Amino acid sequence: MKFVDEAEIRVEAGDGGNGCVGFRREKYVPLGGPDGGDGGDGGSVFLVASNNLNTLVDFRYNPTHRAERGQNGSGSNCTGRKGEDCHVRVPTGTIVYDAETGEKLGDLTREGEELLVAQGGFHGIGNARFKSSTNRAPQQATKGTPGEKRYLKLELKLIADVGLLGMPNAGKSSLIRAVSSARPKVADYPFTTLHPNLGVVRVDDQRSFVMADIPGLIEGAADGAGLGMQFLKHLARTRLLLHVLDVVPYESEEQPCEAARKIIHELTQWDEQLEEKPRWLVLNKVDQLPAELVDVHCQTIVDELGWQGPVFRISALRGDGLKPLMFQVMDFLTQASHDPEE
Structure with a gap:
């Protein structure tokens, strides 16, 4: 629908x-x-x-x-x-x-x-x-x-525990498709999701959380460019943002660090409180890098961004690193729900 x-x-x-x-x-x-x-x-x-x-x-x-x-x-x-x-x-x-x-x-x-x-x-x-x-x-x-x-x-405004944030083609749809029953469109050519998708992620028989795949943002989204302004508001209710970054962008797209900075800028322009929301960096598509270059390439991105928060390396397509990521997300949400300040 x-x-x-x-x-x-x-x-x-x-x-x-x-x-x-x-x-x-x-x-x-x-x-x-x-x-x-x-x-x-x-x-x-x-x-x-x-x-x-x-x-x-x-x-x-x-x-x-x-x-x-x-x-x-x-x-x-x-x-x-x-x-x-x-x-x-x-x-x-x-x-x-x-x-x-x-x-x-x-x-x-x-x-x-x-x-x-x-x-x-x-x-x-x-x-x-x-x-x-x-x-x-x-x-x-x-x-x-x-x-x-x-x-x-x-x-x-969608009510989800976790929101996926990133540029078009970063792999957000592939990620939510891999960890939940949501079935957004994915393909081997560049395109952007046109509407949010919700998926329930079950980490075990007793624990689960809701994840939202928000359409990719572009530069100027907070001012109405693309679909970003229409859907940025859905991130306001989430308790955790997963900033999905394509470590091997499509040849016509900008480099990972530049893409990440533009996303952070759009968050600030839209709502300063949204920028302060807990945000984890998820480096996707590491399977497309030679094994001997994964560590160096990912660390270079983290250093250039000056990223201080948690960093995860995954391949949404192959499933690499998804299970540890989902368990840590669940642990974070469980702890946050017991925090008296929440």
Whole structure:
């Protein structure tokens, strides 16, 4: 299914039902009084987070969502039925904005979390409620109030433990394909992934984490070049970034150190907090180097970058070094989840 991470929808809550003007008309009851019942409240619209969804594409074809109107009151003091609420399922990680004002209404980050986005109208009052000692036969009743109607902008930020960061063709798709059941497209010619892919990495029977393959960045991504700006926001929720670097770039591509510096610059331009997020260097495609040159070549890259964090050498294609990397990622996430500052 095509990945869509932004959508605009219209939500309409139900109007409140009108109150009724009615009087008792029964045989042998000569002094029957007012008995008009109240209307029912209109249904409200709620957004509900669901882990079973990972795209907003359905809203492209179904942009309007309405709750039910409250039923009108009737005689014999019968109150109208309340309108049914409308529950709209959205992917977990969806941020909701008022499309007209830009106000942030909520952030749905947990399975089953609900957000009220349109309040149903209040019910009208029947004439029985207006009866008093001085007004024994009231003729007035009130109408229900209209339900809220508004346009919403939905923005999906993927919720993943680990994000893969790198230039196009660095091997991110091959990596997530090798360690999880995700099946992004891979090929032996240069191209870039067009939408994020999520994969569950199981390191053993009891432990697993979610990894996100983000489309490759290019220079100027933070300013809107390429696909980078559209998907950089997905890295904000991750707890660890794996900076994947191609040690033997395609002949038309720039050298590893220059590519790494451009990625770091784009992170800074987009969000300084994103640059400070824990980031590990993953040197990919070491299988394409002669065995005797692997150590020297990789160390040269690390030295030129002045990299101070963890460094891993892998071959996503052959599977070299993947198991130790995944176990260390799992250990890091486990420790982070027990850190009181997290």
